[in-house]
Amino acid sequence: MKAVGSNGVPPRPTIYDVARTAGVSKSLVSLVLRGAGGVSAASREAVNRAIRELGYRPSRAASDLAAKSTRIVGVLIDDYSNPWFVDLLRGLDQVLSVDGYRLSVADTATAARVEDPVEGLLSMRADGIVVARDVPQVLLGENVPPFVIAGTRTNVPEGVDAVGNDDEKGARLATDHLLALGHRVIGHLAVVGGAGDARRDSFETTMRDAGARAILTPDRGPASERAGFGSAIVLLAEHPEVTAVFAANDVMAIGALGAARELGLDVPGDLSIIGYDNTALARTRLIDLTTVDDDSIGVGRETGKLLLARMAGKEPVGVRRTLEPSLVVRGTTAERL
Incomplete structure (x- = not known):
């Protein structure tokens, strides 16, 4: 009669059960399982x-512990609410899952409330790490797993592989689109970080070269819908002459849509709004956001390929891969009347 657990389900057989049934030692079963x-x-x-x-x-x-491999790849992000990370993770999984790797995602924004997520990934012996934020200092020390940077980051360390989008070109595409529609006073909702800095600088340069007037938010806040709403409310209230807004990412652009509605402005009749990232939210029919596609799935795939090469010791360090952005015109931008 088979033994059953407290829940009425037979217990899962163990390696000791196999050894006892076969009449051999546990170590011999381990040898067979490893094909030794x-x-x-x-x-x-x-x-x-x-x-x-x-x-x-x-x-x-x-088995992974015995092989000194966990088949885990850690992914460090800094904002669970930003849908850009969803496409990045999808691209990573498309590449890494083929080789049997599982993703373990840690949001470093929660570090004040829980165990340091970087230390958590190190303690679980992740085989490699994808850094989708600025590089934590601990990863620049000794005895750390290979890591690759995803996205445009501030102060990329020498000799570290990185994959990103051409943020300068993407911001220029967004700004040129608004200029071509006849907008001459354009606001920008900026965010903190390497990508935000690149997009802001490119916007300013493009506006200056066109002889147009750029209105920038004074603070570079988090890349959130709430920050986008608050910044847009202030910008539009203080500068009613603004006819278009370029937000540093899609979630801030959605915040700007909310601000326009709050102020009684029609989009795109009174105000054109463009975002960046081409997230799933931007693609919904309800929002229908004009945006810049930064090929975040492709960034994930290329990052995964580089990390596989690094974990195998085949790729030289210091590789830089930059993916081309493209403009996606939808329903939130229109010609200035």
């Missing part, structure tokens, strides 16, 4: 027969 030599054909057959009879499935975690 030095095991007689009779003993190997006895172990395999016991595995089939018991329905035994080796613990992947235990």
Whole structure:
């Protein structure tokens, strides 16, 4: 009669059960599971027969530990609410899952409330790390796993691989689009960070070269819908002459849409709004946001490829890959009447 657990379900067979059924030692079962030599054909057959009879499935975690590999790739982000990370993770998974790697995502913005997420990934012995934020100092020390930077970041360390989008070109595409529609006074909702700095600087340069007037928010806040709403409310109230807004990312642009509605402005009749990232939210029919596609899925894929090469020791460090952005025109921008 089979033993059952407290929930009425038979307990999962263990390696000790296999050894007892096959009449061999646990270490010999481990040798068979690893495909090692030095095991007689009779003993190997006895172990395999016991595995089939018991329905035994080796613990992947235990196998990975024995192989000194966890098959885990850590991903450090800084904002769970930003949908840009969703497409990045999708691209990473498309590449890494093929080689049996699992993603473990840690939001460093929660570090004040829980265990340091970077230390958490190191303690779980992640085989590699994707850094989708500025690089934590601890990763620049000794005995850390290979890591690759995803996205445009401030102060990329020498000799570290990085994959990003051409933010300067993307911001120029967005600004040129608004200028071509006849807008001459354009506001910009800026965000903190390397990508935000690149987009802001490119916007200012493009506006200056066109002889147009750029209105910038004084603060570079978080890349959130709430920040976009608050910044747009202030910008539009203080500068009613603004006819278009370029937000540093899609969620801030959605905040600007909310601000326009709050102020009784029609989009795009009274105010054109353009975002950046081409997230799933921007693509919804309800929002229908004009934006810049930074190929974030492609950034994820290329980052995954570089990390695989680094973990295998095949890729030289210091690689820089920059993906081309493209303009996606939808319903939130229109010609200035």
